[in-house]
Amino acid sequence: MRVMRACKELGIPTVAVCSEADRKAFFALYADEAYVLGPSPARESYLNVDKIINVARTCGADAIHPGYGFLAENADFARRCEREGIHFIGPRSETIEAMGSKIKAREIMARAGVPTVPGTGAIENPLEAADAAKEIGYPVLIKASAGGGGIGMRVVEDRRELMHAIEHAQSTAQSAFGEPTVYIEKYVRHPRHIEFQVLGDDYGKIIHLGERECSIQRRHQKVIEESPSPIMTRELKERMAAAALRAARAVDYVNAGTVEFIYSEGNFYFLEMNTRLQVEHPITEVLTGVDLVQAQLRIAAGERLPYRQEEIQQHGWALECRVCAEDALNNFTPTPGTIRGYRSPGGIGIRVDSGVHMGYVIPPYYDSLISKLVIYGRDRKEALERTRRALFEYVILGVVTNLPFLKAVVENEDFQRGDYSTHFIEEHPELLADVERISKERSLGGIFAALKSNQAIAAISAAVSAYLAEENAQKV
Numbered sequence: 001m002r003v004m005r006a007c008k009e010l011g012i013p014t015v016a017v018c019s020e021a022d023r024k025a026f027f028a029l030y031a032d033e034a035y036v037l038g039p040s041p042a043r044e045s046y047l048n049v050d051k052i053i054n055v056a057r058t059c060g061a062d063a064i065h066p067g068y069g070f071l072a073e074n075a076d077f078a079r080r081c082e083r084e085g086i087h088f089i090g091p092r093s094e095t096i097e098a099m100g101s102k103i104k105a106r107e108i109m110a111r112a113g114v115p116t117v118p119g120t121g122a123i124e125n126p127l128e129a130a131d132a133a134k135e136i137g138y139p140v141l142i143k144a145s146a147g148g149g150g151i152g153m154r155v156v157e158d159r160r161e162l163m164h165a166i167e168h169a170q171s172t173a174q175s176a177f178g179e180p181t182v183y184i185e186k187y188v189r190h191p192r193h194i195e196f197q198v199l200g201d202d203y204g205k206i207i208h209l210g211e212r213e214c215s216i217q218r219r220h221q222k223v224i225e226e227s228p229s230p231i232m233t234r235e236l237k238e239r240m241a242a243a244a245l246r247a248a249r250a251v252d253y254v255n256a257g258t259v260e261f262i263y264s265e266g267n268f269y270f271l272e273m274n275t276r277l278q279v280e281h282p283i284t285e286v287l288t289g290v291d292l293v294q295a296q297l298r299i300a301a302g303e304r305l306p307y308r309q310e311e312i313q314q315h316g317w318a319l320e321c322r323v324c325a326e327d328a329l330n331n332f333t334p335t336p337g338t339i340r341g342y343r344s345p346g347g348i349g350i351r352v353d354s355g356v357h358m359g360y361v362i363p364p365y366y367d368s369l370i371s372k373l374v375i376y377g378r379d380r381k382e383a384l385e386r387t388r389r390a391l392f393e394y395v396i397l398g399v400v401t402n403l404p405f406l407k408a409v410v411e412n413e414d415f416q417r418g419d420y421s422t423h424f425i426e427e428h429p430e431l432l433a434d435v436e437r438i439s440k441e442r443s444l445g446g447i448f449a450a451l452k453s454n455q456a457i458a459a460i461s462a463a464v465s466a467y468l469a470e471e472n473a474q475k476v
């Protein structure tokens with residue numbers, strides 16, 4: 001939906017690909033044409049390169065936007081597009097490949113003068129690991145070179161533990177990524193996750209669009225992001241932005257990308273470069289006024305970046321709440337099913353990016369994200385007030401959502417003070433008691449549900465579903 005909205009504004013016709021499960025999804029209807037790739041499991045549809053290229057050939061597509069997941073950071077897919085003469089809307093395949101190897105990315109960045117965490121290259125055996133860790137100092141973190149997003153990481157406190165952990169990490173990496181290479185970094189306790197948005201064009205121009213703080217996460221899934229970071233100062237921002245630009249220049253970066261840092265006690269270190277547009281990009285759009293997808297499309301078409309660095313300014317404060325079909329009180333398990341009632345918030349400072357509606361069936365196969373609630377205010381206080389108000393207004397009936405959990409986080413005093421790290425959620429188990437209380441409190445959702453209008457709502461939702469199904473049946 002996000003990509004097609006930008007296309008529509010530019011007058012670019014769109015073709016959607018979907019799985020059997022998404023045949024009736026709204027995005028398939030919104031597109032000018034839609035093709036079913038295959039069965040619901042992503043392997044047989046959204047991750048099947050041959051099938052996607054086939055559709056692109058059939059419909060004569062000039063370009064493919066890979067979205068934020070699935071094949072968005074797959075170098076083989078980008079290379080295949082390049083070979084087929086289809087513009088891949090993203091960086092060059094070599095860039096994706098280089099940044100996909102976390103060891104290589106570290107080397108490139110260290111050489112370019114970007115601060116990296118003290119650490120190693122590829123570790124072959126436990127003894128080599130022990131020597132390196134002694135040098136670095138415990139605790140250390142074992143990471144998979146082909147990993148990223150936190151998969152396959154292991155904190156190690158001493159030599160004895162390390163000797164066991166290395167071989168285990170290698171075999172875990174082999175089974176998860178088909179590649180056993182691991183490396184070691186100094187473990188930074190209680191870091192904050194701060195990332196910088198960058199854009200580069202084909203003519204060597206690279207700019208940044210400020211930072212996003214993404215520390216409020218659970219098991220490496222981001223929950224709430226904000227910009228600016230509450231800890232940002234003018235001086236820190238200058239240093240981090242310079243490092244982000246240096247990182248992007250080191251790989252002659254083209255298109256939209258994110259340079260990810262961890263921050264702790266006044267220091268920051270490069271972690272990874274994400275070679276795609278990210279889910280949380282709207283908070284940057286809200287603060288800068290730049291349509292990042294439109295920028296991606298223009299860059300891929302060979303246009304020059306139309307902005308100078310000095311023209312990019314961040315005004316005010318933005319937050320993004322990821323609204324998901326999951327049950328916080330049941331270990332955050334996904335709650336796929338039919339949305340029976342839906343009313344999204346609105347009013348000043350609110351943007352809701354979503355592709356759902358009444359009667360929408362959330363399939364069990366993919367991510368549980370329902371919508372992104374993006375809030376703007378002149379300052380953090382105003383943005384937080386609007387966030388509370390918008391979360392109160394949001395009504396989603398039929399599936400359990402994390403709306404009460406989002407409310408609990410936003411009401412938390414440490415969060416309100418901006419006093420948090422990547423460990424915030426695990427260190428605030430009382431959030432779950434808050435969720436129980438909030439779930440019982442008066443809310444618009446509760447009022448809707450209690451109105452005995454459930455039957456009417458279900459009837460409307462069934463009518464909407466039937467209408468969309470019929471429309472889609474004629475074109476997909």
Ligand code: MV4
Pocket residue numbers: 117141148149150151185186187188189191192193214215217220262271272422
């Ligand atoms: C770290 C770290 C502490 N020290 N590296 C997790 C995701 C991946 N991008 C790297 N991650 C981390 N790397 C060192 N040397 C802590 C994390 C980390 C983290 C980073 C960003 C956002 C959330 C996180 C949650 C747990 C751990």
